[in-house]
Amino acid sequence: MADAPILTTSTTLALAEPLTLDGGQQLEGVRVAYETYGTLNANKSNAIVIFHALTGDHHVASPHPITGKPGWWARMVGPGLPIDTDQFFIICANVLGGCMGSTGPASQAPDGMPFAMRFPVITIRDMVRAQVALLDSLGIDTLHAVIGGSMGGMQALSFAANWPERTRAALVIASAARHSAQNIAFHEVGRQAIMADPKWLDGDYYWQGKGPESGLAVARMAAHITYLSEAGLTEKFGRRLQNRETKTFGFDADFQVESYLRYQGLSFTDRFDANSYLYITRAMDYFDLAEEHGGLLADAFARSTARFCLVSFDTDWLYPTIESRSIAHALNAAGAQVSFMELSAPFGHDSFLLDVPALDRVVAGFLSA
Amino acid sequence: MADAPILTTSTTLALAEPLTLDGGQQLEGVRVAYETYGTLNANKSNAIVIFHALTGDHHVASPHPITGKPGWWARMVGPGLPIDTDQFFIICANVLGGCMGSTGPASQAPDGMPFAMRFPVITIRDMVRAQVALLDSLGIDTLHAVIGGSMGGMQALSFAANWPERTRAALVIASAARHSAQNIAFHEVGRQAIMADPKWLDGDYYWQGKGPESGLAVARMAAHITYLSEAGLTEKFGRRLQNRETKTFGFDADFQVESYLRYQGLSFTDRFDANSYLYITRAMDYFDLAEEHGGLLADAFARSTARFCLVSFDTDWLYPTIESRSIAHALNAAGAQVSFMELSAPFGHDSFLLDVPALDRVVAGFLSA
Numbered sequence: 001m002a003d004a005p006i007l008t009t010s011t012t013l014a015l016a017e018p019l020t021l022d023g024g025q026q027l028e029g030v031r032v033a034y035e036t037y038g039t040l041n042a043n044k045s046n047a048i049v050i051f052h053a054l055t056g057d058h059h060v061a062s063p064h065p066i067t068g069k070p071g072w073w074a075r076m077v078g079p080g081l082p083i084d085t086d087q088f089f090i091i092c093a094n095v096l097g098g099c100m101g102s103t104g105p106a107s108q109a110p111d112g113m114p115f116a117m118r119f120p121v122i123t124i125r126d127m128v129r130a131q132v133a134l135l136d137s138l139g140i141d142t143l144h145a146v147i148g149g150s151m152g153g154m155q156a157l158s159f160a161a162n163w164p165e166r167t168r169a170a171l172v173i174a175s176a177a178r179h180s181a182q183n184i185a186f187h188e189v190g191r192q193a194i195m196a197d198p199k200w201l202d203g204d205y206y207w208q209g210k211g212p213e214s215g216l217a218v219a220r221m222a223a224h225i226t227y228l229s230e231a232g233l234t235e236k237f238g239r240r241l242q243n244r245e246t247k248t249f250g251f252d253a254d255f256q257v258e259s260y261l262r263y264q265g266l267s268f269t270d271r272f273d274a275n276s277y278l279y280i281t282r283a284m285d286y287f288d289l290a291e292e293h294g295g296l297l298a299d300a301f302a303r304s305t306a307r308f309c310l311v312s313f314d315t316d317w318l319y320p321t322i323e324s325r326s327i328a329h330a331l332n333a334a335g336a337q338v339s340f341m342e343l344s345a346p347f348g349h350d351s352f353l354l355d356v357p358a359l360d361r362v363v364a365g366f367l368s369a
Numbered sequence: 370m371a372d373a374p375i376l377t378t379s380t381t382l383a384l385a386e387p388l389t390l391d392g393g394q395q396l397e398g399v400r401v402a403y404e405t406y407g408t409l410n411a412n413k414s415n416a417i418v419i420f421h422a423l424t425g426d427h428h429v430a431s432p433h434p435i436t437g438k439p440g441w442w443a444r445m446v447g448p449g450l451p452i453d454t455d456q457f458f459i460i461c462a463n464v465l466g467g468c469m470g471s472t473g474p475a476s477q478a479p480d481g482m483p484f485a486m487r488f489p490v491i492t493i494r495d496m497v498r499a500q501v502a503l504l505d506s507l508g509i510d511t512l513h514a515v516i517g518g519s520m521g522g523m524q525a526l527s528f529a530a531n532w533p534e535r536t537r538a539a540l541v542i543a544s545a546a547r548h549s550a551q552n553i554a555f556h557e558v559g560r561q562a563i564m565a566d567p568k569w570l571d572g573d574y575y576w577q578g579k580g581p582e583s584g585l586a587v588a589r590m591a592a593h594i595t596y597l598s599e600a601g602l603t604e605k606f607g608r609r610l611q612n613r614e615t616k617t618f619g620f621d622a623d624f625q626v627e628s629y630l631r632y633q634g635l636s637f638t639d640r641f642d643a644n645s646y647l648y649i650t651r652a653m654d655y656f657d658l659a660e661e662h663g664g665l666l667a668d669a670f671a672r673s674t675a676r677f678c679l680v681s682f683d684t685d686w687l688y689p690t691i692e693s694r695s696i697a698h699a700l701n702a703a704g705a706q707v708s709f710m711e712l713s714a715p716f717g718h719d720s721f722l723l724d725v726p727a728l729d730r731v732v733a734g735f736l737s738a
Contacts, residue, residue, distance in 0.1 A: 022618075120618070178608065179608070180599065180603055181599075181602040181603050181605070181607055181624075182597075182599045182602045182603070184626050185602065186591075186594060188590070188626070188631075189587060191620065192587050192590060192631065193565075197565070198567055214565035215565065218561050218562045221557070222555075222591050225554045225558065228551075230549065230550075230551045233549070233550040233554065234549055234551070237550045239547065239549075249391075249392035249489070249490040250490060251486075251490075251560065251564075253557075255654065257550045257554050257557070258557045261558070261561075262557075282620065285624065286616055288608060317686070320599075
């Protein structure tokens with residue numbers, strides 16, 4: 001029933017064992033913050049893991065504790081919604097390296113001080129490892145599905161490739177099996193903006209007020225442009241002026257799009273840790289699923305028996321359709337069950353988060369198949 | 370003869386009259402730095418003005434005085450080259466607001482101190498006004514042609530629209546009649562990066578060392594990505610590592626594309642003034658040729674009898690073909706002579722500066738018609 005309140009539990013798991021990372025380290029004392037929605041059935045066969053994107057978190061369908069805004073996928077997850085909490089047990093965890101409860105650079109290192117830049121560089125697979133440990137602790141062997149958009153899609157791909165026996169389905173939206181040169185370039189701009197901010201202090205800003213907010217805001221602004229389509233920006237803002245009749249011949253935010261971007265940049269700094277931004281973007285840049293499996297993407301899926309569904313958006317220029325298509329080709333080559341569709345939506349990369357009814361139908365249909 | 374040395378003169382003109390700006394001010398003591406190539410014929414009918422782009426200058430085919438590199442269009446301008454200095458008298462001036470000799474924010478104000486942010490916000494039309502004053506001082510009534518790429522194309526359009534009797538032809542490459550929301554957004558990121566740098570000091574950094582170099586470098590990095598095509602970046606860099614066999618699991622420039630971008634950012638700060646970057650990007654954002662002429666672009670060209678040639682590049686996503694096409698439509702509606710072509714070139718927006726033989730043929734053909 002769509003009106004029923006969503007039952008959420010919010011928990012933090014302390015992993016009993018150290019986590020072995022792709023970089024070679026053993027990370028001890030890892031904590032994984034996560035939420036669940038719905039009820040796990042008796043034979044534990046109805047669980048779905050949702051992986052979040054770069055700046056997301058585990059508050060997938062519950063209000064964000066800092067901003068008070070609805071969860072980032074509240075339109076998708078709930079009773080009677082495409083990811084139906086009446087039917088499925090939903091798990092969403094904050095990624096390793098994040099800043100919303102899971103262990104990351106702002107967390108205490110064994111010496112009691114924040115890790116800051118002593119935190120190890122992590123990979124997408126490391127993020128998934130922490131979430132596999134969470135499933136182990138919950139006693140869930142095999143998932144009904146893994147689902148993710150953008151960086152969440154990378155985690156879904158990594159999960160299906162590296163733990164193929166642990167999910168029966170993988171839904172990958174607006175994502176890629178590796179980061180392109182342009183993707184890396186945009187991330188590098190963001191990192192340089194943060195690291196150029198004198199308040200970054202080589203990452204040791206946790207004792208010095210709010211840290212490199214200016215740099216983080218610039219990073220967010222640059223990234224935000226890549227999440228939207230050119231046509232979407234034109235439709236939303238065009239060249240309209242912000243609360244004024246004429247240009248001011250100054251450097252205030254004359255145009256609505258300037259005002260919007262400044263707001264996006266500033267508000268982001270209230271809810272995100274700059275060092276987390278460095279580590280998570282680095283993990284995304286390092287992601288290359290084929291490379292992890294000897295260079296051929298099809299080999300990544302050699303052991304998988306899961307059903308796959310890949311979705312791209314026609315206006316997404318950050319993770320364009322060609323990226324999803326190449327994954328579909330690799331899955332075909334590996335003999336996997338795969339459906340792939342490009343949806344038409346005006347919102348660019350952000351389409352996976354927004355009101356795209358066709359996506360709702362794809363998600364609901366794939367999960368009920 | 371292609372081997373002959375290019376004869377360049379480099380001069381700075383002090384305007385006798387104050388310049389009336391779109392913002393309403395009268396700017397006194399304006400200086401215009403310019404170069405000429407070739408010889409003006411007796412009836413002064415063979416002159417061509419080349420307008421430079423955002424980070425260009427008047428050293429169009431002579432070595433840059435700071436970097437020592439060849440002029441930015443040395444491949445295009447010279448004896449026997451598409452813009453043939455044996456045939457034409459070429460004029461290229463540093464724009465108003467620039468930092469290479471023409472009056473800009475780093476110049477002395479009447480009180481003897483640098484203008485800094487007291488410099489008036491200027492427009493593309495103001496830049497053209499300064500260059501029209503230069504033509505007046507040279508006694509040149511009517512040009513054989515105006516030529517420009519990117520922001521240079523905006524100036525060429527502005528010249529042809531506002532001084533229609535003063536050129537017989539206009540060649541506009543990889544440009545637009547107005548800045549899109551996405552264009553404005555990318556510029557705003559750059560400006561915020563500069564203004565967030567504590568060394569910017571509200572623009573008053575001229576007495577304090579080298580100014581906001583970190584912010585300017587980040588601005589340049591972000592902009593540089595937009596000048597290249599996604600495919601071009603992939604071909605040039607892909608995910609190749611920089612002088613190493615494996616990822617370092619750190620924040621050094623592991624990938625070639627990171628190293629390249631960092632270099633682009635840092636080297637830019639040696640030759641460009643941060644406040645100039647603010648003012649020139651603002652002028653571009655303000656540019657809307659239709660708005661200047663009552664809202665209908667065709668009306669901007671109502672008085673023009675010039676031949677027009679518009680060129681776009683298929684991989685240019687910053688000033689995509691649709692922008693040139695809409696100018697061509699307006700020119701058609703105004704009854705102007707116009708040819709328009711989209712060229713195929715892999716370099717994105719930067720194609721107008723690079724080795725694109727088809728462009729050479731278009732330029733040479735249009736100028737000799």
